[in-house]
Amino acid sequence: MAWSTRELAELAGTTVRSVRLYHERGLLEEPDRRPNGYKQYEVRHLLSLLRIRRLSELGVPLSKIDVVREGDSSSPETLRALDAELAASIERQVKARSAIAAILSDGGPVDVPEGFEAVASRLSSADSSLVHLYGRLYTQEAMSDLRRMVESDGSTLVGDELDALPPDADDGTRQRLADQLTPEIARHLASHPWLTSPGARLSTSEGAAREMFADAVVELYNPAQLDVLQRASRAAHETLGLDPGSTPSS
Numbered sequence: 001m002a003w004s005t006r007e008l009a010e011l012a013g014t015t016v017r018s019v020r021l022y023h024e025r026g027l028l029e030e031p032d033r034r035p036n037g038y039k040q041y042e043v044r045h046l047l048s049l050l051r052i053r054r055l056s057e058l059g060v061p062l063s064k065i066d067v068v069r070e071g072d073s074s075s076p077e078t079l080r081a082l083d084a085e086l087a088a089s090i091e092r093q094v095k096a097r098s099a100i101a102a103i104l105s106d107g108g109p110v111d112v113p114e115g116f117e118a119v120a121s122r123l124s125s126a127d128s129s130l131v132h133l134y135g136r137l138y139t140q141e142a143m144s145d146l147r148r149m150v151e152s153d154g155s156t157l158v159g160d161e162l163d164a165l166p167p168d169a170d171d172g173t174r175q176r177l178a179d180q181l182t183p184e185i186a187r188h189l190a191s192h193p194w195l196t197s198p199g200a201r202l203s204t205s206e207g208a209a210r211e212m213f214a215d216a217v218v219e220l221y222n223p224a225q226l227d228v229l230q231r232a233s234r235a236a237h238e239t240l241g242l243d244p245g246s247t248p249s250s
Contacts, residue, residue, distance in 0.1 A: 001042070002031075002041060003040070003041045004039065004041070005020075005039055005041070007041075008045060008046060011046055012046060012049045012050055012053055013053065014053055019049065021062075022049065022062075025063075026066075027048075027052050027065055028045065028048055028049055029044075029045065031045055051069060052065060052069075055068055055069060059082050059086060060082060064078050099114065102117035102118045106119075106120055106121055107121065108121055108123075109128070111128075113128060113134075113135055114135065115143060115147055116131055116147055116150065119147065119150045119151055122150050122151075122153060122159070123150065124159065124162075124163040125163075126220040126221055126225075127159075129216070130216060130217070130220060133212060133213070133216050134146060136212075137202055137204055137212065138201055138202060139201050139202070139203055141201065142198070142201035145192050145194075158177060158180045158181060158184075161177060162177055162225055162228060162229075163225075165177070165224050165225050165228065166222070166224060167222040167223050168224065169224040174224060174231065175231065177228045177232075178228045178229075178231035178232040178235065179232075179235075181229070182235040182239065183236075185232050185235075185236035186235075186239045186240055189236055189237070189240055189242065196242055196243075
């Protein structure tokens with residue numbers, strides 16, 4: 001019995017294009033041709049193609065299929081490396097499913113920073129953007145602390161009012177909001193002393209972190225909001241007897 005390329009592909013559950021690719025890579029032997037020039041595949045070609053397909057389904061790269069198929073001495077190492085890649089892929093997928101479930105449950109934005117899905121509703125657009133940047137500046141341990149800070153924050157009413165604060169807000173309104181935010185900031189500074197000396201928790205230089213943070217807050221918050229945050233931060237530092245300039249997030 002002999003089959004055409006199309007028939008062989010259908011029997012193996014693949015495509016003509018894949019069969020041609022396997023020929024190009026030297027994985028599948030070229031068959032004899034009929035007098036009219038058409039290829040005629042036999043059972044041995046089908047079996048070879050099925051084995052190639054099986055290894056491909058397991059995730060073996062085309063460049064490694066011959067090594068694994070022929071039982072080369074490096075074959076076990078190739079399979080162990082593939083297994084490690086699959087394990088990492090499964091872990092990423094499990095994390096992604098967990099994140100999606102949290103987003104759907106909480107109704108937060110889809111692009112919420114990783115690890116903050118369950119508290120997305122507590123973050124304003126500016127806060128969420130800042131957390132994205134923090135993810136590039138701080139270690140995972142520091143990001144875990146930041147997530148706990150968001151989780152422990154009290155009423156979101158102050159945050160909502162700060163989000164809606166117009167650029168020309170009067171001084172009295174600014175000071176009132178700063179006074180309301182001060183205890184919360186002071187509590188975070190007291191609970192997480194590394195905030196006043198973040199060097200060990202940074203994945204970049206402290207100078208670069210300060211520069212990125214300074215540029216970001218100017219773009220993300222309007223002048224009145226920035227003024228409120230600066231007043232509250234200074235007051236919180238003073239309450240704890242700390243240098244107001246001791247942390248890039250001050």
